[in-house]
Structures are given as structure tokens and as C-alpha cells.
Amino acid sequence: xxxxxxxxxxxxxxxxxxxxxxxxxxxxxxxxxxxxxxxxxxxxxxxxxxxxxxxxxxxxxxxxxxxxxxxxxxxxxxxxxxxxxxxxxxxxxxxxxxxxxxxxxxxxxxxxxxxxxxxxxxxxxxxxxxxxxxxxxxxxxxxxxxxxxxxxxxxxxxxxxxxxxxxxxxxxxxxxxxxxxxxxxxxxxxxxxxxxxxxxxxxxxxxxxxxxxxxxxxxxxxxxxxxxxxxxxxxxxxxxxxxxxxxxxxxxxxxxxxxxxxxxxxxxxxxxxxxxxxxxxxxxxxxxxxxxxxxxxxxxxxxxxxxxxxxxxxxxxxxxxxxxxxxxxxxxxxxxxxxxxxxxxxxxx
Amino acid sequence: xxxxxxxxxxxxxxxxxxxxxxxxxxxxxxxxxxxxxxxxxxxxxxxxxxxxxxxxxxxxxxxxxxxxxxxxxxxxxxxxxxxxxxxxxxxxxxxxxxxxxxxxxxxxxxxxxxxxxxxxxxxxxxxxxxxxxxxxxxxxxxxxxxxxxxxxxxxxxxxxxxxxxxxxxxxxxxxxxxxxxxxxxxxxxxxxxxxxxxxxxxxxxxxxxxxxxxxxxxxxxxxxxxxxxxxxxxxxxxxxxxxxxxxxxxxxxxxxxxxxxxxxxxxxxxxxxxxxxxxxxxxxxxxxxxxxxxxxxxxxxxxxxxxxxxxxxxxxxxxxxxxxxxxxxxxxxxxxxxxxxxxxxxxxx
DNA sequence: TTGAAAGCGCTAACAC
DNA sequence: GTGTTAGCGCTTTCAA
Numbered sequence: 001x002x003x004x005x006x007x008x009x010x011x012x013x014x015x016x017x018x019x020x021x022x023x024x025x026x027x028x029x030x031x032x033x034x035x036x037x038x039x040x041x042x043x044x045x046x047x048x049x050x051x052x053x054x055x056x057x058x059x060x061x062x063x064x065x066x067x068x069x070x071x072x073x074x075x076x077x078x079x080x081x082x083x084x085x086x087x088x089x090x091x092x093x094x095x096x097x098x099x100x101x102x103x104x105x106x107x108x109x110x111x112x113x114x115x116x117x118x119x120x121x122x123x124x125x126x127x128x129x130x131x132x133x134x135x136x137x138x139x140x141x142x143x144x145x146x147x148x149x150x151x152x153x154x155x156x157x158x159x160x161x162x163x164x165x166x167x168x169x170x171x172x173x174x175x176x177x178x179x180x181x182x183x184x185x186x187x188x189x190x191x192x193x194x195x196x197x198x199x200x201x202x203x204x205x206x207x208x209x210x211x212x213x214x215x216x217x218x219x220x221x222x223x224x225x226x227x228x229x230x231x232x233x234x235x236x237x238x239x240x241x242x243x244x245x246x247x248x249x250x251x252x253x254x255x256x257x258x259x260x261x262x263x264x265x266x267x268x269x270x271x272x273x274x275x276x277x278x279x280x281x282x283x284x285x286x287x288x289x290x291x292x293x294x295x296x297x298x299x300x301x302x303x304x305x306x307x308x309x310x311x312x313x314x315x316x317x318x319x320x321x322x323x324x325x326x327x328x329x330x331x332x333x334x335x336x337x338x339x340x341x342x343x344x345x346x347x348x349x
Numbered sequence: 350x351x352x353x354x355x356x357x358x359x360x361x362x363x364x365x366x367x368x369x370x371x372x373x374x375x376x377x378x379x380x381x382x383x384x385x386x387x388x389x390x391x392x393x394x395x396x397x398x399x400x401x402x403x404x405x406x407x408x409x410x411x412x413x414x415x416x417x418x419x420x421x422x423x424x425x426x427x428x429x430x431x432x433x434x435x436x437x438x439x440x441x442x443x444x445x446x447x448x449x450x451x452x453x454x455x456x457x458x459x460x461x462x463x464x465x466x467x468x469x470x471x472x473x474x475x476x477x478x479x480x481x482x483x484x485x486x487x488x489x490x491x492x493x494x495x496x497x498x499x500x501x502x503x504x505x506x507x508x509x510x511x512x513x514x515x516x517x518x519x520x521x522x523x524x525x526x527x528x529x530x531x532x533x534x535x536x537x538x539x540x541x542x543x544x545x546x547x548x549x550x551x552x553x554x555x556x557x558x559x560x561x562x563x564x565x566x567x568x569x570x571x572x573x574x575x576x577x578x579x580x581x582x583x584x585x586x587x588x589x590x591x592x593x594x595x596x597x598x599x600x601x602x603x604x605x606x607x608x609x610x611x612x613x614x615x616x617x618x619x620x621x622x623x624x625x626x627x628x629x630x631x632x633x634x635x636x637x638x639x640x641x642x643x644x645x646x647x648x649x650x651x652x653x654x655x656x657x658x659x660x661x662x663x664x665x666x667x668x669x670x671x672x673x674x675x676x677x678x679x680x681x682x683x684x685x686x687x688x689x690x691x692x693x694x695x696x697x698x
Numbered sequence: 699t700t701g702a703a704a705g706c707g708c709t710a711a712c713a714c
Numbered sequence: 715g716t717g718t719t720a721g722c723g724c725t726t727t728c729a730a
Contacts, residue, residue: 405722
């Protein structure tokens with residue numbers, strides 16, 4: 001196997017100085033075309049690659065983006081993060097960055113990991129997912145001048161959609177549930193229920209609002225048509241049954257997640273064999289378009305995860321490029337990207 | 350925010366030379382205890398962290414392990430890789446390593462990425478997952494002296510269980526299906542079917558063998574009791590129906606994946622409403638114990654993914670520690686780890 | 699447009 | 715047991 005070539009080898013091979021090689025790589029405009037070509041040939045011939053460690057030492061930039069890998073949580077919705085992570089890795093690579101992973105069990109240990117990572121590997125930026133109400137991470141990183149983007153809006157008062165303190169990318173969940181609700185209205189449903197999570201979670205409240213807003217606009221009072229529960233199949237089943245067994249039952253259900261929707265589907269199935277054998281079975285729509293939804297033929301709201309990941313990377317590189325120089329500090333004003341989800345209709349929904 | 354402290358700062362603070370600080374960090378035995386303590390205090394006081402880039406430049410070791418993040422593939426089984434990746438990140442961190450991600454669509458682009466990564470970031474090792482028959486990656490890395498472990502046995506002739514050319518960790522799939530089959534035998538079943546993939550995939554053949562071996566040992570001829578199909582819910586449903594509708598139908602099904610098992614469950618459900626309302630419904634057992642299995646109450650064979658990940662890291666560090674010095678080249682003989690899965694019984698199985 | 703010098707932070711050798 | 719020297723590969727001055 002060929003020994004690793006250095007910039008010196010390339011320079012010797014191309015009959016130029018080391019500095020010229022560096023210029024070709026970093027500021028090609030400064031070098032005469034003929035020289036540039038000679039250097040490029042040498043690079044190819046020797047299989048030369050710039051050594052990140054050396055470059056990082058000089059420039060202070062690691063071309064590394066760190067992100068936390070989530071534990072599998074309750075499961076079904078876990079695949080959303082994984083698809084995002086895959087796209088993030090691809091988008092980052094295209095922009096010349098690599099993704100470095102870390103884990104953390106709680107906020108304290110995440111801060112400690114920040115310290116470790118920043119001290120040792122000097123990532124150029126962080127991508128924060130699963131942001132939540134009163135998430136302390138943005139301010140921690142912000143105070144230390146470490147660039148970052150969140151996938152998820154800041155749900156606190158501290159910087160709403162306008163004038164937010166940092167860059168973020170998110171998917172418009174309300175638009176998704178609104179589309180689902182509209183679709184059901186268009187197919188003749190009126191009593192459309194909603195299965196969601198207890199108030200207080202930004203994401204959950206957002207998704208609920210799309211449903212209630214759309215229903216109200218169509219002249220249907222949403223009061224009493226929704227249930228809040230923990231995110232799980234069994235929870236969804238119980239809550240759905242409650243809604244389905246009501247005196248004046250719903251004929252369709254919009255859910256805040258595929259887990260809940262799967263539970264609702266179970267409830268529907270059990271109901272069908274029992275009471276009301278004549279009425280058409282209630283329709284269920286999930287959220288996240290997970291593999292499970294596809295597997296069981298469940299309609300679901302699909303998030304544009306690849307676009308979200310690409311958005312994170314481009315917001316980040318925007319920060320870098322506008323940075324003064326060495327330590328990549330945010331210079332450009334924070335920007336935002338709110339993407340539209342889309343409803344995937346399956347089965348009989 | 351405090352400026353980043355260097356080894357020089359620590360040395361000055363502790364009133365020793367830079368080299369002594371380095372010694373405290375890397376060969377504590379060489380330094381007198383009192384001095385060592387003083388240095389440790391300085392480190393803590395200044396929040397000092399060794400700079401990886403600088404250390405890497407000197408030692409040639411990056412403390413980075415690279416691994417490919419899989420695209421979500423057919424879906425349901427995807428979560429297996431994600432759980433593995435999460436555990437891998439945690440285990441690596443504990444050993445002082447970080448996980449760097451890359452993607453690749455085909456073998457060619459993966460080799461190109463190897464070149465990039467090795468040239469630029471110099472990962473100390475790779476973890477290869479989803480190994481397959483005639484996988485070219487082990488030899489590619491092996492020829493270049495890059496340490497690696499595979500999660501998955503080498504399925505080729507080139508180095509079977511004994512005398513394998515490289516280190517690997519795997520889960521004994523045959524033992525898993527054998528346990529599932531034995532469980533069914535113990536619960537009174539005799540005609541136990543198997544839903545798997547076409548012959549030729551190492552993993553699939555392995556899982557099938559556990560079933561057929563166990564059935565045969567119990568005096569049941571497995572011939573005609575299995576079906577091979579692509580891995581998907583719909584595929585599983587079709588194949589299961591075929592087995593369930595046979596003249597002499599099976600009363601239980603062991604499946605090579607949860608996707609297939611989910612399909613089988615669908616087939617069972619449809620059957621139940623139709624023919625044979627008297628007979629007890631067939632029992633289905635899946636493989637991988639994915640979140641979906643948990644959600645629908647499906648029994649499934651669970652892989653010890655955390656142990657597998659820890660095994661990968663420990664086999665890797667074993668290689669490093671035994672390496673002569675600078676470029677971490679494999680010195681210790683390749684080792685293997687074959688872990689036992691366990692059956693998770695749910696519902697009425 | 700190209701070249702020479704300096705130094706990023708660290709540790710392997712060696713000298714004290 | 716501790717300090718000094720040198721240099722990993724690169725890029726940012728600055729000079730030619």
C-alpha cells in the first residue's frame with residue numbers, strides 16, 4: 001500500500017513549492033491555470049488528501065458537525081430521527097463535513113459532553129434535535145459562541161418565529177394535521193376527532209392546532225372531539241376507544257403520531273366486529289409516515305426529512321462562510337426554515 | 350467564555366514543564382504523585398482538554414471509529430441498526446472513542462469514501478455492519494492495514510468461524526430460531542412452519558437452519574413447512590397464507606424477521622374471520638424484537654445489540670492496545686464473539 | 699504569481 | 715523524575 005502522501009510530496013511531484021499546492025487547494029484563483037493543472041495531476045497521481053488534523057490545527061476548523069443520537073425511545077416514531085440522521089450525514093458530506101455522534105442521558109451529561117467534544121474534537125457546529133420547552137442547550141452553546149442549528153423551533157418565549165435567537169429548521173406540523181383534516185372533510189366527514197398528547201409540548205400543541213383550526217373553519221365545533229394521552233400504541237387504543245364509544249362518536253381520527261394511530265386502528269378493528277356492523281369503519285390518519293404506517297396501509301402525514309437535513313447543513317454553512325475567520329463564530333443573522341409536510345393517503349382513507 | 354487552555358497553560362499554572370503535563374496525561378506512572386496532583390488540579394482549574402488534532406498529528410491516532418449509517422431500507426427492521434448504532438456510540442465513548450458517520454450507495458462509492466476518510470480524518474478503525482456474501486470491504490480494508498470489526502460473520506468460505514481473517518461479532522441466529530421452535534414444541538405444536546428469505550443470504554440460511562434442525566430433532570419432518578420470500582409485510586402475508594391454507598396447515602410460524610411476522614399476523618387475522626372458526630389461531634413468532642413487535646404484542650427473538658456493540662469496541666481496542674505503536678495496525682490475532690439471542694414471549698404465543 | 703519562514707498543540711526521544 | 719528539542723502537515727503572513 002502506498003504511504004500517505006503529504007503536501008510536500010505533491011509539491012515535489014509537480015515541481016512547485018508546498019505553498020503553491022496549498023493555494024491550489026484553498027485559493028485556486030491565485031494560481032496560474034497551467035500550474036494549477038500540474039498540481040491537480042500530482043494530487044490525483046499520488047492519491048493525495050489533505051490531512052484534517054493538520055489543517056484543523058492551522059485553521060481551527062474541523063469540518064465536523066456533532067449531533068446526539070437518540071435512544072430508541074418508545075419505538076415506532078424512532079425511525080423519524082434515523083431517517084433524518086441518514087439524510088444529515090449525506091447532506092453534510094456533500095458540503096464537506098462529517099457527522100460525529102454522541103449520546104447523553106440528561107441535560108447535565110449533555111453539557112459535560114459538549115465540553116468534552118468542544119475541547120477535544122472542536123466540532124465546527126452542533127445539530128440539536130428533539131428540542132423541547134425550556135431546552136437549555138441553545139443558550140449553553142450560544143453563550144460559548146458555538147454555532148448550531150436546531151431541528152425544531154424554539155418553543156419558549158425566547159425568540160418565536162420572528163427574531164429567534166438562533167437558526168432553526170422545522171416542519172409545519174399544524175399544516176400537516178390541517179391537510180389531514182381537510183382531506184377528511186373533503187371525503188364527507190364532519191365529526192373528526194384528534195388524538196394527541198397533553199398540552200405543553202410544543203410539537204403536540206402545534207399539531208392539535210392545525211386540526212382544531214381547520215375543523216372550526218368548516219363550521220364544526222372541535223370541543224370534546226379530542227383526547228390527550230401518552231405516546232404509545234396502547235395509550236392510543238384506549239383514547240380512541242373512548243372517542244369511538246361516545247354517545248355521538250367520531251367517524252374519523254387525526255393522530256399526532258403513528259403510534260397513536262396504530263392504537264386507534266386497533267380500537268377500530270375491535271369495534272368493527274362488535275357494535276354498529278352497518279356503519280362504515282372510522283378512518284384513521286397518522287403522523288410521520290413511519291415504515292409501520294406503510295406496512296399496515298395507514299394514511300399518514302409525511303415530514304420532508306431530507307429537506308430538513310439539507311436545510312440544517314445549509315444554514316450552518318451559511319454561518320461558517322460569513323464568519324470572520326478562524327474560530328467559526330456565528331456572524332450571519334440566524335435564519336429559519338419552516339417546511340411543509342404532505343399527506344400520504346393509503347388504503348381506504 | 351474562557352479561552353481554550355493549552356498544555357502550556359497547564360504547565361505554567363502547575364509550575365512544571367509542558368512535557369510533565371503530557372506525562373501525567375499519558376504515562377502517569379512516570380510522575381511523582383505530588384507533581385501529578387498539582388497537574389491534575391491545574392487541569393481542572395483551567396478546564397483543560399487535550400486537543401485531538403494536535404495529539405493525532407503527533408501520534409497518528411484519531412480516536413475516531415467510522416461506520417456507515419444505513420438507509421432506512423424496507424423499514425421495520427431498520428430499527429435494529431439504529432439501536433446498535435446508539436449502543437456503539439455509547440460503548441465507544443466509554444473507551445474514549447467517537448463515532449464518525451458516512452453513507453454510501455454502493456460498493457464503489459463506499460471504497461471511495463474509505464479513501465476519503467482514511468486520507469482526511471484517519472479513523473483508527475471501521476465497524477462494518479450488514480455484511481453479506483462476497484462482501485469486498487473486509488479485504489479492501491485488510492489489504493490496507495486498516496483495523497476493523499464486522500458486526501456479522503464472514504459468510505464466505507474465506508475464513509469461517511475458525512481461522513477467520515478478521516475480527517467479528519455476531520448473534521447466533523440459528524440459536525434464536527431454535528429457541529423459538531423449541532418453545533412452540535413445548536406448547537404442544539408439531540406442525541411449525543418457517544417464513545424466511547431465499548437461500549443464499551447467510552443470515553437467512555442461518556435462521557432457517559435453527560428451525561429445521563430443532564424440528565427434525567423432535568421427529569417432525571420440516572419438508573414443505575417453509576416458504577422463502579422477500580422481506581416485507583405484504584410478502585410475509587402472502588407466504589403465510591400459502592402455508593396456512595395448505596391441505597395440512599401449520600399451527601405455528603417462526604419468521605426470519607418481524608416484517609414477515611407482521612405479514613403472517615395479518616394472514617392469521619384474515620383467516621380467523623373466515624374458515625376454521627373453531628381451531629385455535631396459529632401462533633407467530635418474529636425476529637429482532639422491533640418496536641413494532643412490542644406494539645402489536647408479537648413474540649420475537651431479541652438480539653443483544655448493546656452487548657454486540659460493546660463487543661465490537663472491545664475487539665477493536667484489543668487490536669489497538671496490542672499494536673506496535675503509531676499507525677494502529679492489527680497485531681493481535683482476530684477474535685470473534687458469537688452472542689446468544691433470547692426469545693421474548695408476548696400475548697398468547 | 700510563487701516561495702520562504704513561522705507556528706498551531708502535542709508527544710517521542712533524549713538529556714539533565 | 716523532570717526539562718529540552720524537534721517535528722507531525724498544514725496554512726497564514728510576508729517577501730521575492
